[in-house]
Amino acid sequence: MYTYYIGIGSNLGDREGYLAFAVNQLVGIQGVTGVEHSNWIETPPWGPVEQGLFLNGILKVKSTLEPLTMLETIWHIERLAGRQREIHWGPRTLDLDIVWIETEAGQVVCVEEANLVVPHPYFWKRQFVLEPLREVYPHFSYEGVSISDRIEELRVLES
Template structure:
């Protein structure tokens, strides 16, 4: 059994509806045992493309699905939500990113393929990922730094 922590976001249309749609879809996948989510937070867009604000959060998904099968699953859910991949870091109905994976013993599962890199290469730099991650995983740490300390560092850097 794996525990997946996934970033989820939307900045087009019924943002909250798209997030709820993703949760419902994942709950119905064979091999997914449980889906929990953080609170949704509104955040400015990340990246160079002019666009509206995002509604973001973190999903905690317990599943027997192997990482590349989970990736196929979340890409399918994005497509069902009308996700278009026309502009890199552009606006989207639904964005699902596998940020972190743990095995049944609570150990980090690393994945390095052309289509999936876990831990997500930018997650430790993004407040909009770490704030909801802290809500669902308050004891999380990475490379010896607690999530709380990392958020404080990012807040200082931002100000």
């Protein structure tokens, strides 16, 4: 059994509807035993492409699915929501990214494959990931730094 922390976001169309769609799709998948989510937060886009505001959050998903199978599953959900991968970091109906994985025993799962790197290579630099992650995993730490301390570091850097 794994616990997946999956970043979720949308900045096209019915943003909240797309996020709810993803949650409902995950709930119905064989091998998924639980889905929780943070509150949704509105944030500016990250990256060089001009686009609208995102609605973001984190999903906490309990599952027996292996990491690459989970990746295929969330890509399928994105496609069902009309996601098109035309512009890197561009606008999208639904974006799902595996941020962090732990085993039932609390061991961190690291993945380095062509299509999947976990921990997500940018998660520790993105407030829009860390704030909702703290909500569903308040005692999270990475490389000896608590999530609350890291969020404060990022706030100072942005000001």
